[in-house]
Amino acid sequence: MSNHDTAPEQVMASLFAGLSRPEQMALLGRLESTGARLYRAWAAQEQNLKAREALLKAASREEENGDLLRLMTTAKESCEKCRKPLPARSDAHVCSFQCTFCPDCASAVNQTCPNCGGVLAPAA
Numbered sequence: 001m002s003n004h005d006t007a008p009e010q011v012m013a014s015l016f017a018g019l020s021r022p023e024q025m026a027l028l029g030r031l032e033s034t035g036a037r038l039y040r041a042w043a044a045q046e047q048n049l050k051a052r053e054a055l056l057k058a059a060s061r062e063e064e065n066g067d068l069l070r071l072m073t074t075a076k077e078s079c080e081k082c083r084k085p086l087p088a089r090s091d092a093h094v095c096s097f098q099c100t101f102c103p104d105c106a107s108a109v110n111q112t113c114p115n116c117g118g119v120l121a122p123a124a
């Protein structure tokens, strides 16, 4: 099989191969935003009202997914509780949603995220 026969699915898979989980999430988030724009463009040309509505709903879902992935991959640079700056990533304690706390605030809440109830662990 020559290179230009490569299926788009394979190209996609190879984009994700070898990336860390946060890198994969950030990449998929960007693709979801692209997807949302496509759905909106199709919706704008769609004459059938019900079909247009369905396309707009699909666009919103893609945007929601993109927002979630952006949230989960965007590190914050200060403690959400005491606002102490955390320029060194290694000082931060974070949950899966990247809620970010300084070590003092994290231990004050027993390493449990006050926003989502998840475990706060030292950021990698």
Ligand SMILES: [Zn+2]
Binding pocket: 079, 080, 081, 082, 083, 084, 101, 102, 103, 104, 105, 106
């Ligand atoms: Zn703090």
Ligand SMILES: [Zn+2]
Binding pocket: 095, 096, 097, 098, 099, 113, 114, 115, 116, 117, 118
């Ligand atoms: Zn959280």
